[in-house]
Amino acid sequence: xxxxxxxxxxxxxxxxxxxxxxxxxxxxxxxxxxxxxxxxxxxxxxxxxxxxxxxxxxxxxxxxxxxxxxxxxxxxxxxxxxxxxxxxxxxxxxxxxxxxxxxxxxxxxxxxxxxxxxxxxxxxxxxxxxxxxxxxxxxxxxxxxxxxxxxxxxxxxxxxxxxxxxxxxxxxxxxxxxxxxxxxxxxxxxxxxxxxxxxxxxxxxxxxxxxxxxxxxxxxxxxxxxxxxxxxxxxxxxxxxxxxxxxxxxxxxxxxxxxxxxxxxxxxxxxxxxxxxxxxxxxxxxxxxxxxxxxxxxxxxxxxxxxxxxxxxxxxxxxxxxxxxxxxxxxxxxxxxxxxxx
Amino acid sequence: xxxxxxxxxxxxxxxxxxxxxxxxxxxxxxxxxxxxxxxxxxxxxxxxxxxxxxxxxxxxxxxxxxxxxxxxxxxxxxxxxxxxxxxxxxxxxxxxxxxxxxxxxxxxxxxxxxxxxxxxxxxxxxxxxxxxxxxxxxxxxxxxxxxxxxxxxxxxxxxxxxxxxxxxxxxxxxxxxxxxxxxxxxxxxxxxxx
Numbered sequence: 142x143x144x145x146x147x148x149x150x151x152x153x154x155x156x157x158x159x160x161x162x163x164x165x166x167x168x169x170x171x172x173x174x175x176x177x178x179x180x181x182x183x184x185x186x187x188x189x190x191x192x193x194x195x196x197x198x199x200x201x202x203x204x205x206x207x208x209x210x211x212x213x214x215x216x217x218x219x220x221x222x223x224x225x226x227x228x229x230x231x232x233x234x235x236x237x238x239x240x241x242x243x244x245x246x247x248x249x250x251x252x253x254x255x256x257x258x259x260x261x262x263x264x265x266x267x268x269x270x271x272x273x274x275x276x277x278x279x280x281x282x283x284x285x286x287x288x289x290x291x292x293x294x295x296x297x298x299x300x301x302x303x304x305x306x307x308x309x310x311x312x313x314x315x316x317x318x319x320x321x322x323x324x325x326x327x328x329x330x331x332x333x334x335x336x337x338x339x340x341x342x343x344x345x346x347x348x349x350x351x352x353x354x355x356x357x358x359x360x361x362x363x364x365x366x367x368x369x370x371x372x373x374x375x376x377x378x379x380x381x382x383x384x385x386x387x388x389x390x391x392x393x394x395x396x397x398x399x400x401x402x403x404x405x406x407x408x409x410x411x412x413x414x415x416x417x418x419x420x421x422x423x424x425x426x427x428x429x430x431x432x433x434x435x436x437x438x439x440x441x442x443x444x445x446x447x448x449x450x451x452x453x454x455x456x457x458x459x460x461x462x463x464x465x466x467x468x469x470x471x472x473x474x475x476x477x478x479x480x481x482x483x
Numbered sequence: 484x485x486x487x488x489x490x491x492x493x494x495x496x497x498x499x500x501x502x503x504x505x506x507x508x509x510x511x512x513x514x515x516x517x518x519x520x521x522x523x524x525x526x527x528x529x530x531x532x533x534x535x536x537x538x539x540x541x542x543x544x545x546x547x548x549x550x551x552x553x554x555x556x557x558x559x560x561x562x563x564x565x566x567x568x569x570x571x572x573x574x575x576x577x578x579x580x581x582x583x584x585x586x587x588x589x590x591x592x593x594x595x596x597x598x599x600x601x602x603x604x605x606x607x608x609x610x611x612x613x614x615x616x617x618x619x620x621x622x623x624x625x626x627x628x629x630x631x632x633x634x635x636x637x638x639x640x641x642x643x644x645x646x647x648x649x650x651x652x653x654x655x656x657x658x659x660x661x662x663x664x665x666x667x668x669x670x671x672x673x674x675x676x677x
Contacts, residue, residue: 161576165579166577172614177564178610179563179565454574454577458570459572
């Protein structure tokens with residue numbers, strides 16, 4: 142694995158490896174010294190062509206906990222606003238010696254372009270491209286679900302998948318890269334996914350996705366679910382009217398107080414409520430739901446750092462890249478002993 | 484569980500199950516002797532095969548000193564993230580680090596590994612320890628010392644000194660981590676180099 146661009150092509154073994162590594166990384170947050178020296182001397186560039194707070198600081202925290210140097214590059218106020226192309230920006234970063242580029246771009250496919258060309262020889266991590274994918278968000282969601290799911294079944298989460306878990310994803314699927322990445326990843330991990338949205342907020346071709354589609358949130362809830370993921374209504378991407386009013390949206394597709402009570406009435410004690418943030422309280426999720434013990438919103442933020450540490454570590458630590466000149470012919474270094482140690 | 488495939492290269496057994504057991508019994512008593520008792524002892528095994536050895540040693544110490552609760556003095560210390568060869572080796576997935584509840588501050592920590600070779604794993608372990616607390620004393624116990632040190636590190640307790648050539652491989656198989664044809668095995672083997 143050299144890049145992390147999408148979850149659609151992510152093999153189950155790779156996904157579970159990232160989640161298992163994240164499980165070990167999460168222990169670092171509880172320690173006295175919250176830092177590991179694994180990526181010392183490596184440079185991670187956060188290349189953000191689109192506004193983001195939590196994803197950027199999450200990547201920044203992850204890289205810093207692994208001792209990497211972090212350079213933040215926001216398109217606003219940079220040479221990009223003077224008309225610099227992606228190619229020139231990438232080549233500039235390559236000349237500065239970036240080892241990994243975390244890119245968020247408003248154009249779907251920009252990270253793939255960066256990875257497929259020889260503009261820059263760094264690991265590329267997609268931190269959200271247009272309405273396409275947001276793989277680390279899906280991985281942190283899966284990590285949160287896996288912890289919950291394995292706690293319920295009483296098995297260790299390491300190595301486990303999400304077989305049999307029923308997940309509903311509700312809201313603005315049309316504009317949501319989070320939904321896309323989650324559908325592919327959760328399918329790979331064995332969960333059953335149902336998308337719930339008004340027909341106007343479902344993309345063309347959704348019937349070919351590996352999930353069920355529903356227009357009615359209450360029916361889906363009544364059918365029984367283990368995790369309810371609400372998506373943000375992306376006002377900034379809406380250039381047409383997709384629903385008559387926000388009031389109608391929140392009544393039909395928002396997770397309001399009545400639906401929160403319905404979970405108790407339907408006997409779903411262990412169902413969690415997830416949201417990738419930032420939340421529009423009162424629109425797609427009510428304050429009572431967001432602050433209830435079922436809510437995993439803050440756990441998701443915490444797990445985001447662990448998952449991004451795992452991704453950075455797995456992409457940057459191996460020798461698949463050009464290694465520094467070291468005499469690997471020396472048997473002592475090639476570690477020929479009984480195991481991976483000396 | 485690692486399934487050990489029968490080697491295609493010539494190999495010889497240098498320690499069998501009884502030899503390993505005797506060596507561990509002696510090390511357990513040496514640890515108690517050096518520490519003048521079991522006070523403040525913490526045994527930290529380095530994955531993957533140092534940890535089962537640490538558990539075995541803790542049980543032997545508990546057998547020799549009934550005041551000791553074996554489970555309360557043993558832990559696991561992962562050194563993956565502290566290695567100096569991370570960028571020259573295939574990516575290694577990290578293992579779990581688990582310390583005894585009493586922590587390691589002001590304790591006598593005995594690091595335990597299966598084979599001592601270049602000394603680089605132990606250097607990484609010392610770095611990892613610094614981030615977890617401040618032990619009073621750190622000692623090192625290994626089942627096999629095969630020489631060829633690259634760093635100024637030596638073991639306090641050694642099960643067996645094995646003179647080896649650097650092209651040979653020393654393999655430690657423990658029933659906790661390895662099996663052959665589904666049967667658990669306990670032995671130390673030297674394989675000839677290519």
